[in-house]
Amino acid sequence: MEYNLVDLLALYPAPFQPLQVESLGGAGGFSGAQFWRISTTEGEFVVRRWPPEHPSHERLALIHAVLQFAGQRGVQILPIPVQGREGNSFVSYAGSLWEVCPWLKGEANFHHQPSNQKLVAAMKSLATFHQATHDFLPQWSKVQTIPRSWKPRTQSAVADRLGRLTALTPGEIGRLSEQVTADTFPGLAPLARKFLTLVSKVIPAAKAGLAPLADLRFPRQPCIGDIWHDHVLFVGNEVTGLVDFGALRIDMPAVDVTRLLDSLVDGDLQKWQFGLDAYQAVRPLEPSERQAISALVPVGIILAGCNWIRWIYVEHRTFEPQPAVLGRFEQLVDRIFQLATGSSAGLP
Numbered sequence: 001m002e003y004n005l006v007d008l009l010a011l012y013p014a015p016f017q018p019l020q021v022e023s024l025g026g027a028g029g030f031s032g033a034q035f036w037r038i039s040t041t042e043g044e045f046v047v048r049r050w051p052p053e054h055p056s057h058e059r060l061a062l063i064h065a066v067l068q069f070a071g072q073r074g075v076q077i078l079p080i081p082v083q084g085r086e087g088n089s090f091v092s093y094a095g096s097l098w099e100v101c102p103w104l105k106g107e108a109n110f111h112h113q114p115s116n117q118k119l120v121a122a123m124k125s126l127a128t129f130h131q132a133t134h135d136f137l138p139q140w141s142k143v144q145t146i147p148r149s150w151k152p153r154t155q156s157a158v159a160d161r162l163g164r165l166t167a168l169t170p171g172e173i174g175r176l177s178e179q180v181t182a183d184t185f186p187g188l189a190p191l192a193r194k195f196l197t198l199v200s201k202v203i204p205a206a207k208a209g210l211a212p213l214a215d216l217r218f219p220r221q222p223c224i225g226d227i228w229h230d231h232v233l234f235v236g237n238e239v240t241g242l243v244d245f246g247a248l249r250i251d252m253p254a255v256d257v258t259r260l261l262d263s264l265v266d267g268d269l270q271k272w273q274f275g276l277d278a279y280q281a282v283r284p285l286e287p288s289e290r291q292a293i294s295a296l297v298p299v300g301i302i303l304a305g306c307n308w309i310r311w312i313y314v315e316h317r318t319f320e321p322q323p324a325v326l327g328r329f330e331q332l333v334d335r336i337f338q339l340a341t342g343s344s345a346g347l348p
Contacts, residue, residue: 003094005036005047011084011091012100015042026321033246037103044103045082049096055246060097063248064089065144066136066222073132077125077241079104104241106233110264117237119264119271120278125239126227126260127282130253133222137250157252158292159214161299165207168306173200176306179313187326188312195305195333198340202298205339209295216288218252225249227256228263254285254292255300262297267338298339305332 009017017040024035024046032051037044055063064081068089071080079101081089090099110118173196180192224231225247233241257279265271276293279285285293308329311317319325 003049005038008047008091008093008098009038009100011093012082013085016040016045016082016100032319038100045100046079046103048099048101050098050246052096055097057092057097060090060099063245064099065140066133066248067245069136069139070129070132075129075132077104077239078129079241079243079245104233104243106235106240108230108233110229110232110234113234114264115237116274118234118239119275121234121237121239122232122260122264123257123275123278124282125232125242126224126256127279129224129242130221130256131283134219136222157218157220157255158210158216158295161296161303162207162210162214164303165203165210165299168199168203168302170200176309176314180309181313184316185312185322185325187322188329191326191329191333192309192313195329195336196309198333198336199302199305201340202302202336206295206298206302210299213288213292213295218254218288218292219286220250220252222248223251223253223256225251225256225259227260229260232260252289252292253283254289254296257285257289258293258296258300262300262335266335301332301335301339305329305336308332
């Protein structure tokens with residue numbers, strides 16, 4: 001569907017009217033969002049159309065509030081939205097929610113050009129975000145009502161994930177396997193079946209690793225949720241952007257640490273420790289968080305793979321571009337194979 005960005009951007013102050021527009025499609029992501037790069041008298045910006053299904057007005061307002069909060073604390077590598085004419089951080093247009101953010105330079109090129117300096121920069125950037133937003137909830141609740149879904153729950157994040165693993169019974173995995181057909185996303189079907197065959201071998205150990213931590217309390221605050229290789233931009237060895245906050249939620253920072261490190265260095269234990277040390281140079285981890293990071297590695301792989309299979313074969317969602325989806329799922333199959341065969345412990 002074509003959109004008239006001139007009409008959309010008329011909802012923003014005059015300096016944000018486009019001199020040049022470049023369509024970026026989905027920009028390589030899987031969320032269903034669309035992006036345009038625009039040049040204005042104020043510099044370059046990115047226009048994002050959120051998919052109609054998500055997020056809600058309430059949720060997007062909170063995501064933006066977190067970004068603005070971090071920006072006020074000095075974190076300048078975030079896509080902090082600019083304000084529309086009415087002072088709002090997003091607008092409703094043509095049945096969707098839209099935002100305009102500064103264009104963050106750089107490339108997500110760690111795998112192609114890895115270095116210890118880049119690993120340190122990535123982990124310190126994540127730690128800086130966590131440090132800046134650790135008190136967002138108590139500060140925000142002084143002036144706004146926090147939705148129930150964002151309030152810290154009595155059940156720990158570990159217990160929540162343990163429950164999700166427990167729900168992956170042999171019967172449930174069998175039902176997922178039955179849904180995998182060659183008619184839907186044919187190239188993915190053999191990978192999905194292989195993943196489900198291997199995942200049954202990994203779940204018992206993953207549950208055993210989480211169980212001792214289920215009753216512990218962990219720090220809970222805004223976490224990026226989907227922070228991984230493709231969402232960290234570099235120029236040289238410096239991080240110039242952390243992007244895509246659509247999955248931002250209240251969780252324990254250990255989840256972000258695990259997600260990012262595993263996507264950057266897989267099961268390389270030396271690199272894991274190197275990355276953890278870099279993170280802790282900015283935000284020291286509590287002993288319980290370090291235990292949780294070790295236990296969360298296989299959990300993240302298991303739940304991510306099962307989520308993809310459920311989205312595509314049960315809920316019949318579509319994701320583009322398909323080659324990128326296949327590449328992502330191949331990585332998950334490689335990691336679950338390593339865990340199932342013991343060729344990599346996958347733990348820091």
